Amino acid sequence: MSYERPADLARALALRAEGGRVVLAGGTDLLAATRARELRGPVLDVTGVAEMQGVTLSAEGLRLGGAASWTAVARAPLPPACAGLQAAARVVGSTQIQNRGTVAGNLVNASPAADSVPPLLTLDAEVELVSLRGTRRLALGAFLLGPRRTALAADELLVAVHVPAAALAGQGAFEKLGARAHLVISIGMAAARLVVAGGRVVSAALAVGACSPVAQRLGAVEAALVGRPLAELGEALDPAAAAAALSPIDDVRADAGYRRAVAPELLRRALLACAPAPETAL
Ligand SMILES: Cc1cc2nc3c(=O)[nH]c(=O)nc-3n(C[C@H](O)[C@H](O)[C@H](O)COP(=O)(O)OP(=O)(O)OC[C@H]3O[C@@H](n4cnc5c(N)ncnc54)[C@H](O)[C@@H]3O)c2cc1C
Missing domain, CATH: 3.30.465.10 (Uridine Diphospho-n-acetylenolpyruvylglucosamine Reductase; domain 3)
Incomplete structure (x- = not known):
């Protein structure tokens, strides 16, 4: 098997342009998907x-x-x-x-x-x-x-x-739900980033993963938070609007109904984790 680990981008791109090589980084997805003890075919290792x-x-x-x-x-x-x-x-x-x-x-x-x-x-x-x-x-x-x-x-x-x-303004947070605490693929996860001034929401960015074919931002739910006082943050998040924006599926980890039920709560927790403590919310 031909294995190349170039040290610079020019060489890596030339090898990539030749075609036929599998790109390898950490290999943690690739090797699991290969279902064999080693990768087959020429490899382009990009880690160097x-x-x-x-x-x-x-x-x-x-x-x-x-x-x-x-x-x-x-x-x-x-x-x-x-x-x-x-x-x-x-x-x-x-x-x-x-x-x-x-x-x-x-x-x-x-x-x-x-x-x-x-x-x-x-x-x-x-x-x-x-x-x-x-x-x-x-x-x-x-x-x-x-x-x-x-x-x-x-x-x-x-x-x-x-x-x-x-986009580096404000505070971010992430909530992951799996079947156990560690070494687990997400049933669902939510991320939030909140920008606050004068005790009110200036902007909110919210995203949910594992509850639609591709993780997505929830633009309408975000917009409804703008201008709301921090004290009302938990209630300002509309769980029905959040759930309606998602299209979860049944799979080995959870069914669609469960995902639709937990996603708004994951979002709420991520959002609240972004809020500054009351005494610092100036
Ligand atoms: C035990 C275990 C637990 C895991 N837990 C989680 C988890 O909790 N959450 C989670 O999200 N994932 C999890 N994963 C999946 C995996 O670890 C991650 O997705 C990881 O970030 C993949 O990165 P990698 O560098 O290993 O990718 P690789 O396996 O090297 O590559 C993955 C794919 O990307 C391509 N590729 C890689 N880098 C590039 C590049 N720079 N340009 C073009 N193509 C590229 C490869 O060709 C391949 O198709 C887990 C995997 C295992 C084995």
Whole structure:
């Protein structure tokens, strides 16, 4: 089996353009899906690509390199808006999975239960897709087309995830529900990011995962929160509107009715976790 682990993006893109190679990051989805002891066919391992490393903050915002592990995300000194993303990073699989697995791999694998998606949606994240033909950026919502389907072209690599500086305002939170506390795929999860001023909601970003083919933002529910006083936050979230926006399915983890019932509560908990303590809510 031919195994290539290039050190730079130019070489990685050239190998990708040749076609026929499976892209490998942490391998935590890929090997599980292979159902064999080893990957078959030529492999393009992207974990050594210099341009895909790191978790970095700059004036433009946050950049997660395409080879950045969940552990790197969890340990990075990030603003409170990223608290939901970092909470998700700490509950993906186990420590071993977090050390090997990448956020980019989680996105490209495009599971409806991918834990990175709701918090990244609340951060208005974009993916940077690069090939020898050029670079394009897509909003995360436009990249994820359905279960196991993305807009990634056969010659592209997901080189980075970007969060614009404007979306790094406020406080984020993440709530995950599984059949047990650890090492579990989500039955449902919710992420929130709240910007508050003068004791009232300036803006709210809410997203739910594992309750529709692709995790989604709840725009109408968000809009209804704007201007509401913090003291009414719990009641301001309309559970019926939240449930109506979802289209859960029955699967081995839970049935659709259960998901529809728990999703608004997960959202409410995430939202309340974003609210500053009363004495600091100025
Ligand atoms: C025991 C176990 C527990 C798990 N628990 C969770 C959990 O709690 N929550 C959760 O969301 N997931 C979970 N997962 C799934 C998995 O760990 C994550 O989705 C992880 O983030 C995948 O990243 P990876 O780097 O291992 O991807 P890989 O397996 O290397 O790749 C996944 C897919 O993405 C492609 N790919 C990877 N990187 C790139 C890139 N940069 N550009 C283009 N294509 C790329 C690969 O070709 C492949 O199709 C679990 C998996 C296991 C085995």
